[in-house]
Amino acid sequence: MNQKISVFIITLNENQNIARCLEKLFWADEIIIVDSGSSDETVQIGLLYKAKIIFHKFENFGKQKQFALLQTKNDWVLSIDADEVLSDSLVNEIQNTVFTSEFVGYTIPRTHVFLGKVFKFGTENKRPVLRLFNKKNGFFIENKVHETVIVQGKTRSYENEMLHYTSEDVTKGISKCVNYALLSGEFMFEKGKRTYFIKLLFKFPLEFIKVYLFNRNFLNGYQGFIWSMFSAIGSFLKYVKLWELQRKSIHSPAPGIHS
Structure with missing residues (x-):
């Protein structure tokens, strides 16, 4: 990996998820957590993993993600939710990526985990989502829901997945x-x-x-x-x-x- 990468996460009362997420981000050069007022141990857990904690009032998902993006210091960034977990193989794939000007973003296959079940079938199995990108070429549409990264340039897809623990x-x-x-x-x-x-x-x-x-x-x-x-x-x-x-x-x- 020839580029430093910042990871950013928006949180509110994610103590049941955040440690599992952060454990797979040991390779990141910077971890930003933008919290909107958690009353549980989310912030304390984040500090244990050396994350930088920033408090910001929540307006909607798109605006919160864009605010978090602007807090990062590196050009290459990874947006991840507290209930998402990178697989070990995906971490290795990211670490072995040689970032060039040819691609401005990477999509990650995301697989649904619902009530303890990893979905092997259906549209929620390895659905590609754009999460790793160069912020010089990308930004979040500030939607209330369905917050989406828009990038200007070519993207490619990783082969390995991350898991999305939607509801336990x-x-x-x-x-x-x-x-x-x-x-x-x-x-x-x-x-x-x-x-x-x-x-x-x-x-x-x-x-x-x-x-x-x-x-x-x-x-x-x-x-x-x-x-x-x-x-x-x-x-x-x-x-x-x-x-x-x-x-x-x-x-x-x-x-x-x-x-």
């Missing part, structure tokens, strides 16, 4: 599903998206069929079934939230009009 129990899985769905609905409304009641009637069953059957999650055991249910529920709630917001906007009085 059903309670947390439900909470994440609902919260993310509501944020997604709000984001869609802010972007001018609209929906129809008839779409709500069919959204859940069609999404479940797509994720469970067409995406082959039935091959991932009972965890694949539960994940497919969560995906369908989340998609349904997202559109319910969008429907609610657009109905409120229709029935809201115009500015300057009072009853």
Whole structure:
């Protein structure tokens, strides 16, 4: 590896995940944790791994990631979430990378781990995500959700994966599903998206069929079934939230009009 690399992570109450993530970042030249007010031991654990801790109020995922990016001192950066873990083979692959001007970013295959199950089938198995890039050529779109790195230039893909520990129990899985769905609905409304009641009637069953059957999650055991249910529920709630917001906007009085 001929370049120094900074790693940055945004956190809020990640004490169950952060140590597992940080253990695989021993090779990094700098680790930045941007925390938005954890009340657990996230910060203390980060300090044990020599991370630089910066406190910053959370507005949305895109803005928080972009803020964290701007705190790094090296041009090459790795964006990773607290619930993601690099495999040993991926660490070796990164360390053996000779960075040149030909590529400005690298995608990493990411594999889903849900309720303790590593998904070997479906679209969540080794899905490529752009995470390692030269910040001179890239930035985050400051979206409320679906925060995305945009780079200007050529990218290539690593062969080895990282694991994404999404939920280790059903309670947390439900909470994440609902919260993310509501944020997604709000984001869609802010972007001018609209929906129809008839779409709500069919959204859940069609999404479940797509994720469970067409995406082959039935091959991932009972965890694949539960994940497919969560995906369908989340998609349904997202559109319910969008429907609610657009109905409120229709029935809201115009500015300057009072009853």
